[in-house]
Amino acid sequence: xxxxxxxxxxxxxxxxxxxxxxxxxxxxxxxxxxxxxxxxxxxxxxxxxxxxxxxxxxxxxxxxxxxxxxxxxxxxxxxxxxxxxxxxxxxxxxxxxxxxxxxxxxxxxx
Amino acid sequence: xxxxxxxxxxxxxxxxxxxxxxxxxxxxxxxxxxxxxxxxxxxxxxxxxxxxxxxxxxxxxxxxxxxxxxxxxxxxxxxxxxxxxxxxxxxxxxxxxxxxxxxxxxxxxxxxx
Numbered sequence: 001x002x003x004x005x006x007x008x009x010x011x012x013x014x015x016x017x018x019x020x021x022x023x024x025x026x027x028x029x030x031x032x033x034x035x036x037x038x039x040x041x042x043x044x045x046x047x048x049x050x051x052x053x054x055x056x057x058x059x060x061x062x063x064x065x066x067x068x069x070x071x072x073x074x075x076x077x078x079x080x081x082x083x084x085x086x087x088x089x090x091x092x093x094x095x096x097x098x099x100x101x102x103x104x105x106x107x108x109x110x
Numbered sequence: 111x112x113x114x115x116x117x118x119x120x121x122x123x124x125x126x127x128x129x130x131x132x133x134x135x136x137x138x139x140x141x142x143x144x145x146x147x148x149x150x151x152x153x154x155x156x157x158x159x160x161x162x163x164x165x166x167x168x169x170x171x172x173x174x175x176x177x178x179x180x181x182x183x184x185x186x187x188x189x190x191x192x193x194x195x196x197x198x199x200x201x202x203x204x205x206x207x208x209x210x211x212x213x214x215x216x217x218x219x220x221x222x223x
Contacts, residue, residue, distance in 0.1 A: 096160070
């Protein structure tokens, strides 16, 4: 089955630093999403990005579908960015069901 | 709009008890999903409903049943709870197909003792 691998598993940053999170997937996908799970457990959809590049404020994401990876960039990190970042992919065009990676746990220190 | 609403938020069950987790969305989404999240792990799909009237198994369906009651509601039932089902359960919905993002509920933290 499809494998989704995220790196690094853990990341500690000082406030103001930049970071790049990576998601590799083992097969062709037609849906890729990035989520942020905050320290209270809420899952927030950051990007729907099966290909190309998108930006939303200090966050941006790039997916290179032909090379089977996606990157999430966080610039000028803030303590509120702390939490777990998940990449999730789907290979089914009909159901939209997602397979999640293990996540990257980010801690931003003040 | 409320988005995706899950009830209850917390629950403690004794082994062998049954319960139903409720999920409702008010976004007119076609597809709904149930995931579980265990410590240090990503989310794993239990069951999903691609559209009203259909349900199908995900990665970890054993010990669970689902009902797509109508377009808005998708419930998850544990018939005989086991300690291995201690987890945080998330419901999600999407417009449908592969072209749209998910919206998640706030989760149900379930402990089976």
